[in-house]
Amino acid sequence: MSKIPLAGVIGSPVGHSKSPLVHGSWLQEYGLRGHYVPLHVESGSLEAVLRAMPHMGFVGANVTIPHKEQVLALADDVSPVAARIGAANTLTFGPDGRIHADNTDGYGFLANLRQSAPDWVAERAPAQVLGAGGAARAIIVALLDAGVPELRLTNRTRARAEGLAREFGAQVVVQDWSDRVQGLEELGLLVNTSSLGMVGNPALDMPLDGLAQDALVTDIVYTPLMTGLLEQAQARGNPVVDGLGMLLHQAVPGFERWFGHRPDVTEGLRRLVLGQ
Numbered sequence: 001m002s003k004i005p006l007a008g009v010i011g012s013p014v015g016h017s018k019s020p021l022v023h024g025s026w027l028q029e030y031g032l033r034g035h036y037v038p039l040h041v042e043s044g045s046l047e048a049v050l051r052a053m054p055h056m057g058f059v060g061a062n063v064t065i066p067h068k069e070q071v072l073a074l075a076d077d078v079s080p081v082a083a084r085i086g087a088a089n090t091l092t093f094g095p096d097g098r099i100h101a102d103n104t105d106g107y108g109f110l111a112n113l114r115q116s117a118p119d120w121v122a123e124r125a126p127a128q129v130l131g132a133g134g135a136a137r138a139i140i141v142a143l144l145d146a147g148v149p150e151l152r153l154t155n156r157t158r159a160r161a162e163g164l165a166r167e168f169g170a171q172v173v174v175q176d177w178s179d180r181v182q183g184l185e186e187l188g189l190l191v192n193t194s195s196l197g198m199v200g201n202p203a204l205d206m207p208l209d210g211l212a213q214d215a216l217v218t219d220i221v222y223t224p225l226m227t228g229l230l231e232q233a234q235a236r237g238n239p240v241v242d243g244l245g246m247l248l249h250q251a252v253p254g255f256e257r258w259f260g261h262r263p264d265v266t267e268g269l270r271r272l273v274l275g276q
Contacts, residue, residue, distance in 0.1 A: 002015075004057065005188055005258055006037070007061055008038060009036075010041045010046070010050075012065075014038045018273050022251050023251065025035055035105060042246060054097040055119075058093055059258045060257060062254060064077075077098065077099070077223070078099040079099065081141065082235050084141050087103060090102045090104055090257075105142075105246070106142030108252075111252070112241060113216070115245060117188065117239050119239075123149065126149060127150075127151050127152070127187065127189035127191065127211075128154060128187050129154065130190075130192045131154075132157070136155075139143070139193055144168065153165060153175065154176070155177065158176060171183055178191065178232050181207055184210040184215075188210055190211065192218075192220065193241075197219065198221045204229050208232055211238060214244050217230060217238050220243040220244070230242060244270060244274070248265045251263055
């Protein structure tokens with residue numbers, strides 16, 4: 001009888017991860033053999049753990065903080081998307097033990113928008129991205145690949161935004177944090193990738209008075225599910241998309257590779273992860 005496929009999420013800490021709940025529910029829903037487990041791994045042990053996993057029956061793993069950059073250097077093969085983003089969140093182990101690294105965060109971001117706001121068209125108007133951290137990198141790559149004509153990058157530390165703009169080319173235009181409300185009327189999409197507005201963090205001060213009425217507003221924060229930014233946008237009639245869907249959709253490609261079935265992101269899965 002063939003081995004039962006194993007997968008997991010590697011991080012430090014990892015106890016808060018929703019991934020075991022998501023993947024476990026899919027395994028049960030589709031009646032598939034397999035297990036998905038949380039794996040607390042410190043940075044100093046990461047290489048030894050990754051090399052051992054294929055020999056223990058693991059077919060792949062998700063990677064979360066603080067290992068998403070380090071795994072790129074340890075992987076045998078890196079996807080073009082992961083290389084551009086500079087981080088990986090999805091590993092697949094070959095039968096020979098080779099490690100393939102990919103990044104599905106951008107895929108998850110776009111899939112969430114397309115499921116929740118199917119009328120949004122990337123090519124129609126500029127997008128503004130707030131924040132210039134790791135999550136912003138994945139979203140910038142995804143939006144540029146989707147055809148956004150201009151991406152305005154706004155970060156509290158301008159130098160960090162300028163570094164990303166140099167890396168990703170002329171379509172990325174840096175906008176001072178103090179000027180973040182300038183040009184809102186031209187936008188088709190406003191994205192918050194910063195931690196502002198998350199539970200335990202300062203609020204995001206982003207007045208939306210000039211925002212185009214049909215502009216889509218999304219926040220990758222999902223604690224709380226409806227952030228202050230989304231509440232403000234919804235109150236003025238803008239379409240909004242919360243950040244939970246990105247978490248769920250980024251899990252789809254890995255699950256399909258490891259367990260051989262492409263899962264659906266459903267309202268029932270959302271309710272399960274929210275504890276409803």
